[in-house]
Amino acid sequence: MxxxxxxxxxxxxxxxxxxxxxxxxxxxxxxxxxxxxxxxxxxxxxxxxxxxxxxxxxxxxxxxxxxxxxxxxxxxxxxxxxxxxxxxxxxxxxxxxxxxxxxxxxxxxxxxxxxxxxxxxxxxxxxxxxxxDEAEAEKKSLPKASTKQGMPSPEELQAMARQREEKIRRFKKKKDLGNQLMDLKKALDKPSHDEDILRNYYITLVxxxxxxxxxxxxxxxxxxxxxxxxxxxxxxxxxxxxxxxxxxxxxxxxxxxxxxxxxxxxxxxxxxxxxMTVEEFYDKRVKEGWFPEPRRDKNCLQDRAASDPQAEKEAQECEEEEREKEEEQDDPQKLARDREWDEWRDTHRRGWGNTYNRS
CATH class of the missing domain: 1.25.40.540 (TAP42-like family)
Known part of the structure; x- marks a missing residue:
């Protein structure tokens, strides 16, 4: 995904x-x-x-x-x-x-x-x-201007007809792709959609x-x-x-x-x-204050790539220890939240809000 x-x-x-x-x-x-x-x-x-x-x-x-x-x-x-x-x-x-x-x-x-x-x-x-070469070939293939003012040559008339047919073909393609996008969007709304549907949606959108x-x-x-x-x-x-x-x-x-x-x-x-290259552009934007410096932003790509898995594991353990301390000390705010959650679940049975595809 x-x-x-x-x-x-x-x-x-x-x-x-x-x-x-x-x-x-x-x-x-x-x-x-x-x-x-x-x-x-x-x-x-x-x-x-x-x-x-x-x-x-x-x-x-x-x-x-x-x-x-x-x-x-x-x-x-x-x-x-x-x-x-x-x-x-x-x-x-x-x-x-x-x-x-x-x-x-x-x-x-x-x-x-x-x-x-x-x-x-x-x-x-x-x-x-x-x-x-492709662009040069296209330019050479264009018809020359007619010598008679207001009277297009046969070559120009053929070129106009080809352009009209191409526009009609593109219009039909866009209309067909728009209908496909609507169907794929409905399929994506279903929780059971697979990656093939998502891939077809992106390809059709492009x-x-x-x-x-x-x-x-x-x-x-x-x-x-x-x-x-x-x-x-x-x-x-x-x-x-x-x-x-x-x-x-x-x-x-x-x-x-x-x-x-x-x-x-x-x-x-x-x-x-x-x-300038991408790196030169980014360094210039950092100096001008548009972008944050990579080392100061913990959410940047470089820091995430260089992050230590052991450090992340230790941070998760610290969070778990803090939650355990709150439970042991009977934190009043946590107890109040738990009571509200229990009362809500008593009056709201699981699945009551899911009325999708039900008559």
Whole structure:
């Protein structure tokens, strides 16, 4: 189960996944201070969880989906949750928010394709930093612009038809996956569910988010293109510029990584910008006061890994001795609690509250 292999990280992830769901269901306006505080809290918590997942090296590029433990599958959702929450921020320049979300969504879709969750191609953009052969092939396969204004060429019409068919296929996939999630959720509510049901639930959840992320990438690309055009028109003086707003510190995406070769995800995801490893980032946050020092926090991963089993056994023995002393000394508070518990059990027979599946 999830709590057995990664107990603290699993609890942390579940907490901020619940916060994300509350933000999605919220009826508050997007610029509400309360909603924006929840969004920032969710982003900070998911960033912290991403750092811990990277430190543990949960994922490897040379493993398959069958090799990923059930307790780790849900951590694949970290980038898409960060991307979705980032899109809802209103205190940062919109063009920068879109650029940040693009990095998160693309990273998530790439991982899903790597583990064969989906078979959909990753949308390519003109300024995409990924210069792989697959991206180049996609760009070459796009139809050339028609020489006649307002009259699309046959190649463009075929490309439009393919895009429409792909969108319809993704829509049907998302609808089918949503129905499967509802059935799996009902099965998880039963106390007799096994690990296979939990694993299928996480896999279905990741697949549904993956198809939604492809749609989000297309929407982000269209909005970025529109805002870039508006920015060029403002620079040329065609459009009036709004009042100058105070410049805020730009955000940086934090993606799941495990070594220094992958540290280019820091700095907006471009290798040419300043970079740092997970360890460098964590040390920097400790100095700035964002994260606690590992040695001072008894609940951190390093101390739990280095904890002495003998010391834990001695601590348990001390607790048992204290309980025995309380019983021997007839502690009045403990006696009062025991009496209340006995009286409650006299008037509440075992099983009376369990009316599940009873007519």
């Amino acid at each position: 999830a709590e057995e292999e990664y107990p603290s990280i699993s609890v942390l992830f579940d907490r901020y996944l619940k916060l994300y769901e509350n933000v999605e269901k919220s009826d508050l306006p997007s610029q509400s201070d309360k909603l924006q505080e929840q969004i920032k809290e969710g982003i900070e918590g998911l960033v912290k969880t991403t750092v811990l997942v990277s430190e543990l090296g949960v994922f490897s590029s040379n493993e398959t989906l069958e090799e990923i433990p059930t307790s780790a599958i849900k951590f694949l959702l970290l980038p898409v949750l960060l991307g979705s929450l980032s899109l809802k921020r209103t205190d940062v320049e919109r063009l920068h928010v879109l650029q940040l979300a693009n990095v998160y969504f693309r990273d998530f879709v790439k991982r899903c394709k790597q583990y064969e969750f989906i078979d959909t191609e990753l949308p390519s953009t003109e300024d995409d930093e990924d210069s792989s 697949r549904k988010f993956a198809y939604e992320s492809v749609d989000e990438l297309e929407s982000v690309a269209m909005e970025r293109k529109m805002l870039s055009k508006m920015k060029d028109l403002k620079m040329k003086g065609v459009l009036s510029s709004p009042e100058q707003v105070s410049e805020l510190r730009p955000l940086k995406p934090i993606l799941i990584t495990k070594d220094a070769l992958q540290k280019n995800v820091f700095g907006l995801g471009y290798p040419s910008l300043p970079t």
